[in-house]
Amino acid sequence: MYIPKSFAEQNTQVLQTFMQQNAFATVITMADNAPFATHMPFVLDATRGPNGVLISHMAKANPQWRHFATMATQNFETLVIFQGPHAYISPSWYASEFSVPTWNYTAVHAYGRPVIVEDEERLQAILDELVAVYESSMPQPWSVPWRNERYTNLTKAIVGFEMEITRLEGKFKLNQNRPMADQQGVVTQLQDSHHADERAIAQRMTHNLATNHPIAH
Secondary structure, X not given: OOOOHXXXXXXXXXXXXXXXXXXXXXXXXXXXOEEEEEEEEOEEEOOOOOOOEEEEEEEOOOOHHHHHHHHHHOOOOEEEEEEEEEEEEOHHHOOOOXXXXXXXXXXXXXXXXXXXXXXXXHHHHHHHHHHHHHHOOOOOOOOOOOOOHHHHHHHHHEEEEEEEEEEEEEEXXXXXXOEHHHHHHHHHHHOOOOOHHHHHHHHHHHHHHHHOOOEOO
């Protein structure tokens, strides 16, 4: 994606944490000269490889899993997009006189070549990983009762896959190209918003102002 230098985030650990916090992503492939997208949750194993491995599954009826092998033979990568908080920014919030509206947002793009998991035990392990991650906040976390054949039979209708991340792109557009007074004006307007995304952008901007060196004039 297009990433101006001011908005680039290249710290792998930061990008991995972002993917874990915004794990419902969009998988994009190509088929018959047209893009194809599926929205799905992921688990990131950050311990494998330099960038980590994305793990998930989809319905066997979904044709997208067949695209993975076809694209790999053509030396094409699959794209997984993780979208974070975003917010409209009004020019009236800036201290600077000449300004226009914009949109602040956060996103990470992960690239790789997914590999289908055919081993039944590994597929069950993938499902266990997904369930464990998303049930972890529950008072009484649920787990898959594999002894029940009905659950075992359900795995015949899905396809598991893993994608080693070959490269990562991070774009955190947080007004870094604006003077400090403008950035602080945006934070003031967003931090008490009724919208969670707007408050989250304010928090990221506050962190950015504290840890980086914004334009001071």
